[in-house]
Amino acid sequence: MELIEKILSEENLQKAIRKVKKNKGAPGVDKMTVQEVEEWFNQYKEDLISKILNKQYKPMPVKRVYIPKPNGKQRPLGIPTVVDRVIQQAMLQVLSEIYEPVFSEHSYGFRPNRSAHMAMEEVLSYLNEGYEWIVDLDIEKFFDTVNHDKLISILRERVNDSKTLHLIRAYLQAGILDKGLVSSSTIGTPQGGPISVILSNIYLDKFDKELESRNLRFARYADYTVSFSLKVK
Numbered sequence: 001m002e003l004i005e006k007i008l009s010e011e012n013l014q015k016a017i018r019k020v021k022k023n024k025g026a027p028g029v030d031k032m033t034v035q036e037v038e039e040w041f042n043q044y045k046e047d048l049i050s051k052i053l054n055k056q057y058k059p060m061p062v063k064r065v066y067i068p069k070p071n072g073k074q075r076p077l078g079i080p081t082v083v084d085r086v087i088q089q090a091m092l093q094v095l096s097e098i099y100e101p102v103f104s105e106h107s108y109g110f111r112p113n114r115s116a117h118m119a120m121e122e123v124l125s126y127l128n129e130g131y132e133w134i135v136d137l138d139i140e141k142f143f144d145t146v147n148h149d150k151l152i153s154i155l156r157e158r159v160n161d162s163k164t165l166h167l168i169r170a171y172l173q174a175g176i177l178d179k180g181l182v183s184s185s186t187i188g189t190p191q192g193g194p195i196s197v198i199l200s201n202i203y204l205d206k207f208d209k210e211l212e213s214r215n216l217r218f219a220r221y222a223d224y225t226v227s228f229s230l231k232v233k
Contacts, residue, residue, distance in 0.1 A: 003161035007094045008049050016089035017041060020082060020194075028081030029063050029177050037082040048083075055166045059084045062190050064178035076144070078176060078190025088171065088195035091164070095198050098158055103201060104208035109222035110197035122219040123226050131217060131228035142223035143200060144188040148172050151189070151203050171195060197222075 006012065021034045032040065041048075051057040062078030069075050080088065100112065108119040151172070152165055159165060172189060175182050189196045200222065211218050211227060218227035 002163070003094065003159060004053065004163040004167070007090050007164065008052060012090050012093055013041065013045070013086065015093060016086045019089050020085045025082075025085070026063075026065075026079055028079050028084065029060050030081045030083075032082050034082050037086060040083060041086070048087075052087075052167060053163060055163060057167065057170065059087075059171050059174040061175035061177045061182050062192065064176050064190075065192075075191070077192040078196075080171075080174075080193045084171070084174075085194060087167075088193050091168070092194045092198050095159075095195075095202075099198065099202055099205075102158075103205055104212060104220070106212075106218050107201060107205070107208055107220045109220065109224075110201065116221050119219040119221045126217045126219075126228040130231040133228065133230045135225075135227040135229075137225040137227070139223040143191045143196065146189045146200070146203055147187060151199060154202060154206065168195070168199070 017038055020037060024034055027033050048057065060081045060083075062080050065077050065079060066074040067077060096112070103111065106122065108114045108116065108122075148169065152169055155165060155168065171193070173185055175184055176190065189199050204220065204223070207225075208218075208220060211225075216227050216229055218225055220226075
């Protein structure tokens with residue numbers, strides 16, 4: 001079975017539909033609600049699958065919304081349509097099986113059975129061990145600046161399926177509806193869709209592995225990393 005077939009299997013899609021309905025969330029640009037998505041898949045699933053398998057499916061643009069940050073700035077989020085959220089969730093479920101076993105144990109952001117509190121506990125353990133030098137890293141506008149070609153190249157190392165990679169790129173390039181205007185998306189992976197979180201972890205896993213190769217103590221939560229070196233003498 002090709003990877004795309006596993007993603008589009010009846011069992012995986014039904015699991016994705018249940019997850020999207022449970023998460024609720026606002027409608028996307030087509031105004032379809034999560035309550036309507038199951039009936040939509042009952043009617044149009046076969047046509048959708050055919051388009052995806054033939055590399056003809058075009059995701060709809062994400063709806064741009066802004067939420068306030070503690071520093072007074074605004075964080076942009078992209079809300080995909082509920083249909084696209086189901087497809088992304090179906091991909092997330094399968095990609096997680098591939099990548100979770102190889103992700104760094106020091107990575108805590110948006111991963112199953114991991115949390116910010118666990119990252120904080122690791123940070124405290126290094127402090128208690130006497131590590132004195134601390135490097136605090138926050139990648140500015142990370143989700144807005146991810147290079148698509150680099151991300152696809154990294155994915156290709158473990159995802160040997162052109163249809164899956166084509167679908168992921170289609171989502172990366174779906175475009176953004178902001179204040180009534182649609183703009184193209186040539187870089188970045190908009191926060192808000194299910195797929196964005198695992199794509200960010202796949203992209204940053206190279207960074208984690210580099211820190212590990214240098215024998216540095218660190219904890220990463222999404223695009224925020226705290227690294228330690230040198231114990232107090």
